[in-house]
Amino acid sequence: MPEARYAVFGHPIAHSLSPRIHAAFARQAGIALQYTAIDAPPGQFPDILAAFATGGGRGGNVTMPLKEQAYALSATLTPRARAVGAVNTLTWRDGQWHGDNTDGAGLVRDLTGRHALDLRGRRALLVGAGGAARGVAAALLDAGVLELAVVNRTPARADALVDSLGQPGRAYSRYWDDLSNQGDFELIVNATSAARGTGAGAFTAPMTLVNSRTLAVDINYGEAAIPFLAWARAAGCLHVVDGLGMLVEQAAEAFELWHGVRPDTSPVYDELRAEQVRLVTAD
The missing domain is CATH 3.40.50.10860 (Leucine Dehydrogenase, chain A, domain 1)
Known part of the structure; x- marks a missing residue:
């Protein structure tokens, strides 16, 4: 054996x-x-x-x-x-x-346990629609976020993820080019992997997405999380969390x-x- x-x-x-x-x-x-x-x-x-x-x-x-x-x-x-x-x-x-x-259980346990953050009632934006995003989307809804907007460079993938969640009205997809018209969010989760293995290229998104209590989370850790976390700090997010705790x-x-x-x-x-x-x- x-x-x-x-x-x-x-x-x-x-x-x-x-x-x-x-x-x-x-x-x-x-x-x-x-x-x-x-x-x-x-x-x-x-x-x-x-x-x-x-x-x-x-x-x-x-x-x-x-x-x-x-x-x-x-x-x-x-x-x-x-x-x-x-x-x-x-x-x-x-x-x-x-x-x-x-993945979803790990993310929620890290945010609500280790960081003592309440996810309930937050308007949330999920950036990405691949396997990593799929792993956390349902858990965020279960944790009590008010609504979940999903945006992805390939709109069809965002649409497919939203359809799989089965919560029309509460979970919906939006176009990347239309982000500046979506208002602000109390939770922004980056579930893209573009920076991993390619160096720390800049993450760009409208800073109007952020309000005075926004929690920004990157499910990546280390070098791969640098671009999004730098954007989140520059935009004035109240809390900025990487994916190390979720990983553990x-x-x-x-x-x-x-x-x-x-x-x-x-x-x-x-x-x-x-x-x-x-x-x-x-x-």
Whole structure:
């Protein structure tokens, strides 16, 4: 019997902190764990995932741009994965992959728990409509946002995401070129990945989107989050949050699913955050 293996799949994937996070969780729980990062170009992902299972793979996290592919490769889906049409957590059981999505739960737990922010009653703007955006859209609605506007460079994808949410009137799509006419928002979430792996290009959007209590969230972390967070600070957002906490919290959800143990996320988050601060200071 091959040794049980776990991994995170993405393209690119060298930046991923997931192996460190899961190693830390495993030390807490006293679990021997083999968890690696596997680069999987979209065209090769099905074959790479199949080889991983044959070699003892028992669970996988999935990041950009593979979440919708992971959905299609799953034999069964949890209700939350089915609702959003994207999978970020795979479990191998009975010779099949079973898909879940822990992104939304991770984001809400980070914002409402770690940052003590109330999402209820906020008018929200979601930038992006890919697998990452799908993972958080339904969770934001469940957390009580008043309404959710979705904007994407490809309007058809925004329309498809809104249709999948099944809440007409409360969730709706808007054109990117018409953002200046949409008023302001109390929550703006960037779920695009344009900056990852390409350097810190500028993020541009009308600053009229921001009001005196706007919370700006980028589900990316590190270098990939810099452009949006810089825009948010320049626009005067009251709170600015990157995706590091979401990353840790969604990983905890997956770890509990695989191992039946809920890890303590605080020390893991604090260590990673302190390291990021040191890197910024060193620069």
